[in-house]
Amino acid sequence: GAGVSQSPSNKVTEKGKDVELRCDPISGHTALYWYRQSLGQGLEFLIYFQGNSAPDKSGLPSDRFSAERTGGSVSTLTIQRTQQEDSAVYLCASSLGVGTAYGYTFGSGTRLTVV
Amino acid sequence: DQQVKQNSPSLSVQEGRISILNCDYTNSMFDYFLWYKKYPAEGPTFLISISSIKDKNEDGRFTVFLNKSAKHLSLHIVPSQPGDSAVYFCAASPTTSGTYKYIFGTGTRLKVLA
Numbered sequence: 001g002a003g004v005s006q007s008p009s010n011k012v013t014e015k016g017k018d019v020e021l022r023c024d025p026i027s028g029h030t031a032l033y034w035y036r037q038s039l040g041q042g043l044e045f046l047i048y049f050q051g052n053s054a055p056d057k058s059g060l061p062s063d064r065f066s067a068e069r070t071g072g073s074v075s076t077l078t079i080q081r082t083q084q085e086d087s088a089v090y091l092c093a094s095s096l097g098v099g100t101a102y103g104y105t106f107g108s109g110t111r112l113t114v115v
Numbered sequence: 116d117q118q119v120k121q122n123s124p125s126l127s128v129q130e131g132r133i134s135i136l137n138c139d140y141t142n143s144m145f146d147y148f149l150w151y152k153k154y155p156a157e158g159p160t161f162l163i164s165i166s167s168i169k170d171k172n173e174d175g176r177f178t179v180f181l182n183k184s185a186k187h188l189s190l191h192i193v194p195s196q197p198g199d200s201a202v203y204f205c206a207a208s209p210t211t212s213g214t215y216k217y218i219f220g221t222g223t224r225l226k227v228l229a
Contacts (some may be wrong), residue, residue, distance in 0.1 A: 004158065025117060031215060033215070035218075042119065042121075042204065042218075042220050042221040042222065043159070043204065043206075043214050043217075043219035044219075046224070048215050050215075053224045056215070056216065058190075059216075091158055091159070098215045099210075100147050100166065101211060103149075103164075104217075105158075106160070108157050108158045109158055
């Protein structure tokens with residue numbers, strides 16, 4: 001597609017339920033990133049994929065969070081047993097490569113509200 | 116611990132005047148910096164970048180200044196236009212990490228008044 005596509009754009013879920021957030025990167029972009037922005041906070045790095053592997057998962061807040069990427073394309077971020085503190089905008093970005101010559105393109109995000 | 120700080124959550128500027136957005140960082144390993152602009156319900160979009168070998172980078176109405184000794188960067192928008200009203204994030208990365216991970220500030224909401 002022309003841009004990074006994220007779905008759903010909004011998700012309201014009950015505390016304790018699992019959610020899946022999807023990211024469809026720009027075709028041909030080998031690198032994919034997940035960030036989140038909680039209220040009043042900056043964008044917080046979660047995980048980075050190069051192809052299908054995740055060399056850096058250091059930003060995942062807890063073991064309730066996991067992410068995978070298949071076919072070097074679509075990525076899914078899964079949050080199990082959601083908590084209210086998981087409420088945030090989850091942003092996905094992709095880039096053609098890694099390094100200062102390659103900029104991120106962000107999607108519009110998924111706004112997750114845990115009630 | 117916030118490694119990248121944008122201490123002004125909001126800024127209002129009259130159309131045609133200069134907007135100056137500030138950003139401070141604490142990690143001396145950061146050597147590549149970017150500014151992103153974000154409109155409501157959209158993802159951030161890249162605006163301008165600067166590496167630590169420079170102290171200034173200009174692109175049209177946008178200029179980024181870097182003061183390494185003060186660990187401070189600023190974004191100047193001249194002249195400001197109503198369409199510039201958005202949230203501006205600065206971000207930093209140490210290129211030794213491969214520059215895949217950026218540390219973002221909390222953003223400054225700019226409002227340009229017509």
